[in-house]
Amino acid sequence: MNSASLETSPRLQRTLAALRAAGGWLTTREIIAEADVCAVNSCIAELRDNGVLIESKQETWSGGRRVWSYRLRLPAQGELAL
Template sequence: MHAARLSHSPRLQRVLNLLEDGEPHSTMEIILGAQVCAVNSIVSELRANGEHIEARVIDGLWHYRLIRSAS
């Protein structure tokens, strides 16, 4: 897979901005909040750009959460 560069992708930037609160967000929340499709692919691209994103099922729905290390 060829991942877009975060610095050149408004699509990736919108999703990252939404996830920056560190809270879990469902796939639908991301689709609606960032106006994107294919959330799993976007998460893969963000990971390829060095972001650490946790994915887990909560109440039967996939949720994604940005993990930032405490510096």
């Protein structure tokens, strides 16, 4: 995949800003609303390619609906943080 550069991509910058502002888990829908982006999974993959540490989880909500959520991960000892 050809990832955009975090330095030059407003889309990735908005997504990262939303994750930073949340300080915790955001669902795909919340990221869409907060960052004004469409393909959240692609944004997350591109942010990871740019070195941003992001955790993800999938939960099953009422009615069997599966929901993905994301949050910034703190670097482990020896890892660099952006």
